[in-house]
Amino acid sequence: MMKSRIGGLLAATTLAVGMAGPAAAADDTFKIGVITFLSGQAAESFGVPAWNGGKLLVDMLNEGGKLPAPYDKMGFGGMKIEAVIVDEAGGATKQVQEFRNLVQREEVDAVVGYVSSGDCLAVPPVADELKAFTILYDCGTPRVFEDGSYEYVFRTAAHATMDNVSLARYLKSRDFDVPSFAGLNQDYAWGQDSWADFTGAMKQLYPDAEVKTALFPKFGAGQYGTEISALLREKPALVHSSNWGGDLQGFLIQATARGLHKRAQLALAAGDHVIPQLQDKMPDGIFLGARGVNGLAAYARGGELKQLTDTMWDAYEAEYNTFPVQAPFRMWQALFGLKTAVEKAMADNGGTKPTSEELAAAMKGLSWDAPSGRIEMALADGHQAIQPNAIGTTKWNADTGKMELVDVEYYDARCVNPPEGMKSQDWLAQGFPGAECD
Amino acid sequence: MDLAATILVDGLIYAGWLFIVSVGLTLVFGVLNILNIAHGSLYAIGAYASASMVGAYFALGGEAFPYGSYVAMILAALLVALVLGPLLERGLLRFFYGRDEVLNVLVTYAVFLILEDVMKLIWGVNPYFVYEPYTLLGDVEIGPLFYVGYDFAVIAAAIVVGLAVWLTLNKTRVGKVVLAVIHDSEMSQTMGVNVQRIYLGAFMAGTFLAALGGALTAPMISVTPGLGVNVIIVAFAVVIIGGLGSVPGAAIGALMVGISRAASVHLMPEAELFIIYFVMAIVLLFRPEGLFAKTQARKI
Numbered sequence A: 001m002m003k004s005r006i007g008g009l010l011a012a013t014t015l016a017v018g019m020a021g022p023a024a025a026a027d028d029t030f031k032i033g034v035i036t037f038l039s040g041q042a043a044e045s046f047g048v049p050a051w052n053g054g055k056l057l058v059d060m061l062n063e064g065g066k067l068p069a070p071y072d073k074m075g076f077g078g079m080k081i082e083a084v085i086v087d088e089a090g091g092a093t094k095q096v097q098e099f100r101n102l103v104q105r106e107e108v109d110a111v112v113g114y115v116s117s118g119d120c121l122a123v124p125p126v127a128d129e130l131k132a133f134t135i136l137y138d139c140g141t142p143r144v145f146e147d148g149s150y151e152y153v154f155r156t157a158a159h160a161t162m163d164n165v166s167l168a169r170y171l172k173s174r175d176f177d178v179p180s181f182a183g184l185n186q187d188y189a190w191g192q193d194s195w196a197d198f199t200g201a202m203k204q205l206y207p208d209a210e211v212k213t214a215l216f217p218k219f220g221a222g223q224y225g226t227e228i229s230a231l232l233r234e235k236p237a238l239v240h241s242s243n244w245g246g247d248l249q250g251f252l253i254q255a256t257a258r259g260l261h262k263r264a265q266l267a268l269a270a271g272d273h274v275i276p277q278l279q280d281k282m283p284d285g286i287f288l289g290a291r292g293v294n295g296l297a298a299y300a301r302g303g304e305l306k307q308l309t310d311t312m313w314d315a316y317e318a319e320y321n322t323f324p325v326q327a328p329f330r331m332w333q334a335l336f337g338l339k340t341a342v343e344k345a346m347a348d349n350g351g352t353k354p355t356s357e358e359l360a361a362a363m364k365g366l367s368w369d370a371p372s373g374r375i376e377m378a379l380a381d382g383h384q385a386i387q388p389n390a391i392g393t394t395k396w397n398a399d400t401g402k403m404e405l406v407d408v409e410y411y412d413a414r415c416v417n418p419p420e421g422m423k424s425q426d427w428l429a430q431g432f433p434g435a436e437c438d
Numbered sequence B: 001m002d003l004a005a006t007i008l009v010d011g012l013i014y015a016g017w018l019f020i021v022s023v024g025l026t027l028v029f030g031v032l033n034i035l036n037i038a039h040g041s042l043y044a045i046g047a048y049a050s051a052s053m054v055g056a057y058f059a060l061g062g063e064a065f066p067y068g069s070y071v072a073m074i075l076a077a078l079l080v081a082l083v084l085g086p087l088l089e090r091g092l093l094r095f096f097y098g099r100d101e102v103l104n105v106l107v108t109y110a111v112f113l114i115l116e117d118v119m120k121l122i123w124g125v126n127p128y129f130v131y132e133p134y135t136l137l138g139d140v141e142i143g144p145l146f147y148v149g150y151d152f153a154v155i156a157a158a159i160v161v162g163l164a165v166w167l168t169l170n171k172t173r174v175g176k177v178v179l180a181v182i183h184d185s186e187m188s189q190t191m192g193v194n195v196q197r198i199y200l201g202a203f204m205a206g207t208f209l210a211a212l213g214g215a216l217t218a219p220m221i222s223v224t225p226g227l228g229v230n231v232i233i234v235a236f237a238v239v240i241i242g243g244l245g246s247v248p249g250a251a252i253g254a255l256m257v258g259i260s261r262a263a264s265v266h267l268m269p270e271a272e273l274f275i276i277y278f279v280m281a282i283v284l285l286f287r288p289e290g291l292f293a294k295t296q297a298r299k300i
Helices: A002-020 A041-063 A092-105 A117-130 A161-173 A189-205 A225-234 A245-257 A271-281 A295-301 A303-320 A326-349 A356-363 A424-429 B003-032 B039-059 B068-091 B101-123 B149-171 B173-183 B185-190 B195-220 B227-242 B247-267 B269-286
Strands: A029-036 A080-087 A110-113 A134-136 A153-155 A180-184 A210-215 A238-241 A265-268 A287-289 A367-370 A373-379 A384-386 A389-397 A402-411 B139-142 B145-148
Touching: A029 A041, A029 A092, A029 A326, A041 A080, A041 A245, A041 A271, A041 A303, A041 A326, A080 A092, A092 A110, A092 A117, A110 A117, A110 A326, A117 A134, A117 A153, A117 A189, A134 A326, A153 A384, A161 A189, A161 A238, A161 A265, A161 A287, A161 A389, A161 A402, A161 A424, A180 A189, A180 A225, A189 A210, A189 A424, A210 A225, A210 B269, A225 A245, A225 B003, A225 B145, A225 B247, A245 A271, A245 B195, A271 A287, A271 A295, A271 A326, A271 A389, A271 A402, A295 A303, A295 A326, A295 A389, A295 A402, A303 A326, A303 A367, A326 A356, A326 A367, A326 A373, B003 B039, B003 B145, B003 B149, B003 B173, B003 B195, B003 B227, B003 B247, B039 B068, B039 B101, B039 B195, B039 B227, B068 B195, B101 B227, B139 B149, B145 B149, B149 B173, B149 B195, B149 B247, B173 B185, B173 B195, B185 B195, B195 B227, B227 B247, B227 B269, B247 B269
Parallel strands: A029 A080, A029 A110, A110 A134, A134 A153, A180 A210, A180 A238, A238 A265, A265 A287
Antiparallel strands: A287 A389, A367 A373, A373 A384, A389 A402, B139 B145
16 A cells, blocks of 8 residues: 555656656747846846847747748748747856756757856857757857867857957058057956957057057946046057946946047947947947947948848837847847758758757858848858958937947958958967958 | 156045945944945945936926036935935844854845845846036046046045044044944943944944945946945955044045055056055055054953
8 A cells, every 4th residue: 555655656746747847849839048148237238138139039030921031931940939038147157057957957949148258168068068059149259169169059149359350440441540559448358358359450450559558447347537547648549448338338428528538539349239328428439349230330231131130120129119239139140040040950851840960060151141241150160150340430410319320331251250260369460361351 | 747646636536435435334343343245235226326316306307406416416325324224224233233243244245135136126227327417517627637526526525424424423422422332332331322223323324325425426337236246345445454443444445545556557557456455465464453443352
């Protein structure tokens, strides 16, 4: 009697556990795990707008027929897209655990995520261990594929070297005189790497330019009075900054109040995302990048992608009452890339939901159109994307009450990204070998 | 304007801000013997409250008299102190008086984490801006450099705060009672002092000073989640240099940190963070209790 009771309890427990655990996505559903910052300092600048854009696109794709060809078919290859969203806050150790949860418990078909470079470096080995198809959609560090190699991991956005090479090329193409320059960047990997990339590019394009000072205030410092004094004293022709979020907003508020923008040209490698918050408090005449042909640069571009860009732009503005900055554009290019890869894999396997292996084979070396331009998985043996970039100059339009980007220069992906097989720092040090610029 | 003068001016501006955010921390420790980690959150709530109050002031027609926004900032800090001071001190901290100092640190750290989420619930994750008070006071030209008049107003506010706290403690009856409680709370109680009220008053004053620091900082930054984290770390450095519980110590600590940091940014920017903790280490090497803390006999 006791034995059968225990047996019954065990059977009931097994059934209950089985019922409580999420079932694998059915063949008519494609389940993605999306990881981005929903809290913390990167949430407002990157994570929240990225997922706002992602959610919008998922809804449009699930509805079908909302987008121009080739994205007019419903979902991913006719499968409904289901997203499980996870907060990226908490550090790399937590994210590795969250990744395992998504793959092993939620049984997602693909993971799309990661703004933080630390997370982008921590997750890929686990993705390969679990054979989980993974797209890194945002993070900038070149080290992911320059120091490692992964079978199931892909990054659908260009790495950060592009941002600073484009900025240096913009100065050159505008005949901007740079006898000296200085930098103010956040004191962690992003800021340090951006400054190294910018000085590396400047060494090639402006070999005589003198570096006046390189300032690295603490991440989240808030107070930049002393740094601004140092920049005003040193009188550089140009001040470079890759600051983002609250740090960039605080720096701009304090710098413009003290007239730094009138005494030195400000060049912001990744600064477009603060425009919706600062509006006309963002001074005119700043050289501005958006880590790709994103945001205002995409809107101003026109051309063959205008219909796709305008469709997403209008939908985003209607839904969120603000225009999309760089983060949603990077989420869109990841999801459009995933859709293209899924449908390519399904065309090859007879129309069934692809496995991770089939997805990885389809994604390798793939290219597709996104509102940010043509994305090509051209580096790291087809695992790392290159994309075109644009730099422009800010100008407030008092009539429309909107910030515009003028004098925009567009750069081909192969002009501002290193070629296959070459590390970014070597490419910069050797004077951009293999660069294809018009 | 030579380099030394620039360093001095930059250092004084930073020190003024640092003193305001640190003096409440040292006051609470001096009276309640609690190292209040939640001081950083109270600073951040002061910044949010200030942004909201100033925003509301201008929305209600404050453009006609923009200087009224400074009153709104101070009222915001006062409001934070009146609401959160009693709530935290009466509702939580009083249950931990006399307990292990480490336990109090953990309790206030828990409060810090809770308040971080409370701020997100109330104000969301999007930034708040209130630039108007930052530019109202015009520019100050010193040699080839322009400073914002507001920066010097913060120095003035720090001097007023420092004098007010010092005079209250040393020249008023209430201050003498507070000093008696600091010296021996049990004896004070037997002499008829309402110690609980002194604790509440001191904690509310500390909360006000933290919130005032945030309120005065709000116009020069974008007020975003996580604001209080960095502040509490540097404020600890200041009060440890000056000696925990010492108001003049907080002033000297703020000056030492402010000026040494400014010197580093101008002369050796890569050592900007290092220099603050280097100064702290040197002081502790020669004065383990901090510069102004009285050496206490260890009870065994």
